[in-house]
Amino acid sequence: MGEDKCSKCGADIPTDSKFCLNCGAKVVKETQQVKEPMHQVFRFVFSKNLIIAAILFGLLFIWLGIIISTFSTDLTGFRAAQTINSLGFFVTGVFLIGGGIANDGMEKYIRLGMIVIGVYMITMVLSLSPLVSSFGSLYT
Ligand SMILES: [Zn+2]
Incomplete structure (x- = not known):
């Protein structure tokens, strides 16, 4: 829960937004990539x-x-x-x-x-x- 951090600029991003509000970088959700x-x-x-x-x-x-x-x-x-x-x-x-x-x-x-x-x-x-x-x- 809470906020994620932008991988490009480090700004806080609301959990459900797709783009960083600060720099506009696309948000990559880690949960969808990592799967055992x-x-x-x-x-x-x-x-x-x-x-x-x-x-x-x-x-x-x-x-x-x-x-x-x-x-x-x-x-x-x-x-x-x-x-x-x-x-x-x-x-x-x-x-x-x-x-x-x-x-x-x-x-x-x-x-x-x-x-x-x-x-x-x-x-x-x-x-x-x-x-x-x-x-x-x-x-x-
Ligand atoms: Zn950013």
């Missing part, structure tokens, strides 16, 4: 379209897992369904978190919600896996 490449890669990986695609992909896997577990009669089918299901939850969770962090143009509470749901989904996958395998061993 890591942050840009991160933003590219978790761009809005990719997040939507990944979440749909994850939901498809969750749905597939439910379908397979409904029709599977043996443990192999049940485990396969569980693996697909967990993978779907994991992918969706990761991209919800990444998307919530990377898309700083979005509404603050939506981003926070995305991160919370993402963490919840991954926690669920991690806590469910040993439970499910012990549950599955009852049938063997």
Whole structure:
């Protein structure tokens, strides 16, 4: 906040003006030039379209897992369904978190919600896996 300094004459310039009022030099905004490449890669990986695609992909896997577990009669089918299901939850969770962090143009509470749901989904996958395998061993 406050005032910037002119790079040519050093005079104070109001934050939103494009030219120096003292010497007329063009004001170069530093914030637009300096951007860490890591942050840009991160933003590219978790761009809005990719997040939507990944979440749909994850939901498809969750749905597939439910379908397979409904029709599977043996443990192999049940485990396969569980693996697909967990993978779907994991992918969706990761991209919800990444998307919530990377898309700083979005509404603050939506981003926070995305991160919370993402963490919840991954926690669920991690806590469910040993439970499910012990549950599955009852049938063997
Ligand atoms: Zn100036």
